[in-house]
Amino acid sequence: MIKIAPSILAADFSKLGEEVLEVEKAGADWIHVDVMDGHFVPNISFGPIVLNAIRPLTKLPMDVHLMIENPDQYIEEFAKAGADFITVHVEACPHLHRTIQLIRSLGVKPGVVLNPHTPIETIQHVLEDIDLVLFMTVNPGFGGQKFIHSVVPKVKQLSDIIKEKGLSVEIEIDGGINEETIGACAEAGATVFVAGSAIYSKKDRTQALQAIRKAGEEAIS
Numbered sequence: 001m002i003k004i005a006p007s008i009l010a011a012d013f014s015k016l017g018e019e020v021l022e023v024e025k026a027g028a029d030w031i032h033v034d035v036m037d038g039h040f041v042p043n044i045s046f047g048p049i050v051l052n053a054i055r056p057l058t059k060l061p062m063d064v065h066l067m068i069e070n071p072d073q074y075i076e077e078f079a080k081a082g083a084d085f086i087t088v089h090v091e092a093c094p095h096l097h098r099t100i101q102l103i104r105s106l107g108v109k110p111g112v113v114l115n116p117h118t119p120i121e122t123i124q125h126v127l128e129d130i131d132l133v134l135f136m137t138v139n140p141g142f143g144g145q146k147f148i149h150s151v152v153p154k155v156k157q158l159s160d161i162i163k164e165k166g167l168s169v170e171i172e173i174d175g176g177i178n179e180e181t182i183g184a185c186a187e188a189g190a191t192v193f194v195a196g197s198a199i200y201s202k203k204d205r206t207q208a209l210q211a212i213r214k215a216g217e218e219a220i221s
């Protein structure tokens, strides 16, 4: 039911390959890849070359979160580098439907991301065209920030709409997810949870990941 996607942004980049393998061993369902350009968000992370390097190490789906301006320009490169999901920010896409079609045409599953203050009405017209909606529960740009609780009612609203329409769209939550915060999001209908610092800051990644998963599962059982 619940999928956990560790964010490699919080990994030790000097041994990134080992860090990916370690969360795979710990039971990760997806690997979350945060791409930041220093324009859309005030931080720079890495580009497709890093995805290309880690792609052969695991069969886990690569969940590529593009926090960049003009994502259309780079989507093909990320597809070639091995992305399974590419999510783009609605705030960065003036031609959102076109961007979604581009991702799909490259054989990659498209998703859209909403910043904490962005209303769900901005994506209602593309719900039938996407596989994933990602709700930011921090302002994007950095790991290790505090979870913004006011996003949770939006998650519930969208989850109800998706159910009413009978769509199979996953709801993913990103930012400040840990044992304490996952429950409310799972109850609201989210199914995929990004966790960066809550996993990579811990010595025992298996224990950390499984504790988050357990808290999420308990909330919906």
Ligand SMILES: O=C(CO)[C@@H](O)[C@H](O)COP(=O)(O)O
Pocket (backbone or CB within 6 Å): 007, 009, 010, 032, 034, 065, 067, 138, 139, 140, 141, 142, 143, 144, 145, 174, 175, 176, 177, 194, 195, 196, 197, 198
């Ligand atoms: O996209 C982002 C931040 O912009 C996230 O994916 C973070 O990397 C999550 O880190 P934690 O909040 O779990 O530490």
Ligand SMILES: [Fe+2]
Pocket (backbone or CB within 6 Å): 007, 032, 033, 034, 065, 174, 194
């Ligand atoms: Fe992210």
